[in-house]
Amino acid sequence: MQLFNLKKLSIFITVFIVFGATLLRSQETTEKIDLNTLRETISQQLTETGVPGMSVVIIDQGKIVMLEGFGVLGVDKTEKVNTETIFPIGSTAKPMTSSLAALMVSEGMINWDDPVQQYLPNFKLNLIDPNPEDQVTLRDLLSHRSGYWTMDLSQVIVNWTEDAEWGGGPCAQYTRQSLLKAFTELAPRDTFRTKHHYSNLSMLAAAMACEKAAGQSWDVLIQEKLFSQLDMTRTTTSVVGLENELNMAQGHMQAEGGFRPAMRLNMDLISPAGGINSTANDMARWMMMLIDGGQYNGKQILKPETIQAMWEGHAPCVEIMSGSQYGLGWFVRELEGHRFMHHPGNALGYSTDLEIFPDLKSGFAILSTTLPDPAIRPIGKAIRKYLFQSK
Numbered sequence: 001m002q003l004f005n006l007k008k009l010s011i012f013i014t015v016f017i018v019f020g021a022t023l024l025r026s027q028e029t030t031e032k033i034d035l036n037t038l039r040e041t042i043s044q045q046l047t048e049t050g051v052p053g054m055s056v057v058i059i060d061q062g063k064i065v066m067l068e069g070f071g072v073l074g075v076d077k078t079e080k081v082n083t084e085t086i087f088p089i090g091s092t093a094k095p096m097t098s099s100l101a102a103l104m105v106s107e108g109m110i111n112w113d114d115p116v117q118q119y120l121p122n123f124k125l126n127l128i129d130p131n132p133e134d135q136v137t138l139r140d141l142l143s144h145r146s147g148y149w150t151m152d153l154s155q156v157i158v159n160w161t162e163d164a165e166w167g168g169g170p171c172a173q174y175t176r177q178s179l180l181k182a183f184t185e186l187a188p189r190d191t192f193r194t195k196h197h198y199s200n201l202s203m204l205a206a207a208m209a210c211e212k213a214a215g216q217s218w219d220v221l222i223q224e225k226l227f228s229q230l231d232m233t234r235t236t237t238s239v240v241g242l243e244n245e246l247n248m249a250q251g252h253m254q255a256e257g258g259f260r261p262a263m264r265l266n267m268d269l270i271s272p273a274g275g276i277n278s279t280a281n282d283m284a285r286w287m288m289m290l291i292d293g294g295q296y297n298g299k300q301i302l303k304p305e306t307i308q309a310m311w312e313g314h315a316p317c318v319e320i321m322s323g324s325q326y327g328l329g330w331f332v333r334e335l336e337g338h339r340f341m342h343h344p345g346n347a348l349g350y351s352t353d354l355e356i357f358p359d360l361k362s363g364f365a366i367l368s369t370t371l372p373d374p375a376i377r378p379i380g381k382a383i384r385k386y387l388f389q390s391k
Contacts, residue, residue: 033386035066041382045375046071050258053081053249054368054375055280058383059287062361067284074250074369075259083280086234086248087367088267091200092345092352093276095310096286097207098142098329100222102306106294110213112139112309112328116205119212123205124184129192140193141206142328143314147188149197176269180205196315196326200273203329207272218272230289230296232282237271239264251349252370259370262349274347283354283365291361311341311358336388346371353380362387 035058042056053071057064069081104110115135116123125136128147140146183201190197211218219237227235242248252259267275289295294302313325313332324333330341338357345352351373356363364383366376 032389033382035386038066038382038386039068042070042375042379045379049374051373051375052077052252052259052369053085054366054373055081055083055085055087056367056379056383057280057284057287057365058386059284059291059364060360060362060387062288062291064284064288067280069280071369073248074261075252076261077250079247081249081369082247083284084234084247085367086236086242086245086277086279087352087369088239088251088264088275088277088347088350089283089352089367090345090347090350091274092343092354092365093272093274094203094329094345095343095354096222096226096276096329097203097272098310099286099290099302100218100226101138101142101206101210101328102302102310103225104210104213105306105309106301106303110138110210112142113137114209116141116209119209120180120205122184123180123209126184126186126188127192128188128190134192136192138206138209139314139328141202141209143326144196144199144202145193145315145326146199146202147190147192147194147197148183148186148199148202149189150183150186150199150201174269176204176208179269180208193315196317196320200270203273204270226286226301227282229299229301230282230285232278232285235276235278235282237276238268239266239275239277240268242277249350249367249369251347253349254370254372262371265348267347274345278367280365280367283367287354287356287363287365290356291358291363311339335384338388351376355380355384357387360387 052075053069053073055069056066058066067083069083069085071081073079073081073085101110105112115137117135125146125148127134136146179201183205207218211221214221222237251262251264253262285296289301290307293304294300294307310328310330311332312327314328315326317324317326317331324331330343333340339359340357342355349371351368351371353366353376366379368376
């Protein structure tokens with residue numbers, strides 16, 4: 001197996017996460033588009049781009065209007081993708097981790113503005129801040145406004161050692177706690193609370209604070225308090241146990257002449273930031289809960305005000321797009337006059353696009369088998385056209 005250059009791979013994934021799937025454009029036309037046309041567009045894009053398969057969820061005015069799989073599990077597979085196919089969703093894990101925090105806020109277990117050291121006493125960042133009394137809060141970490149950019153560190157020391165060809169080594173010695181310790185020894189890039197700097201370790205620290213507040217591991221916490229309540233029975237925080245899963249999408253990287261299968265990474269160390277695995281069915285349940293003001297099957301899971309707190313801009317993302325900000329685990333802005341909440345996600349060999357338009361009670365998610373995915377952008381544009389028409 002030809003080895004990837006880790007530094008180049010880290011930079012590529014970071015740029016793709018932050019820039020590639022966020023520079024969205026939609027052109028309003030008078031031409032109508034229906035669901036059958038969307039299906040044809042999706043199938044045509046898979047054929048033209050060589051993307052093996054994907055799952056798609058579309059919610060329109062509070063109703064699921066499309067929940068389907070397209071294509072096959074991999075380039076060397078014949079099994080069809082369906083709504084129960086499992087995909088690693090990369091950084092789309094961040095809105096899920098934020099949703100858990102919002103649930104805990106709704107239950108009074110934590111507050112957005114709690115100092116993180118209240119739960120993690122040793123977590124002291126070297127802030128660039130004129131006020132020495134300021135402390136990093138959960139709100140600061142979830143909105144990436146601490147002044148730290150930590151993508152290089154988290155990408156390089158994630159557990160790359162699943163494959164013997166990667167040579168083993170010190171990666172296996174790291175724990176989530178050791179990552180947080182390394183975080184505290186880094187230097188910030190910018191002044192505290194001035195703008196957005198994308199950081200996997202900030203999201204990890206927020207998750208660990210939630211863990212300490214609840215007195216149980218983050219993995220168990222999000223499973224019991226979020227996934228189980230929403231009947232997300234096939235969503236997990238680890239690839240461990242999925243080795244023999246028959247309905248698991250194969251990831252692919254772009255290569256000369258098309259796509260080739262990629263190795264599957266164990267992302268457990270930074271799972272709150274990028275290591276969750278999910279399905280179209282499970283994503284639909286979570287999205288419907290958010291769109292429905294926190295309700296699911298007649299039960300209030302989140303308070304509407306905590307959802308709105310996630311969807312308020314807290315850190316300007318001017319380097320990404322004019323008018324864009326980062327909320328609590330979400331990119332937020334306006335698109336064609338509609339409030340727009342979104343988050344892309346990428347794991348090695350996989351791409352995800354999640355978009356919600358709260359005022360329309362609409363949104364969609366695309367789970368794909370390739371990185372990059374040349375089909376996501378045109379498919380997303382077609383879906384937005386469908387959702388926006390006559391609105």
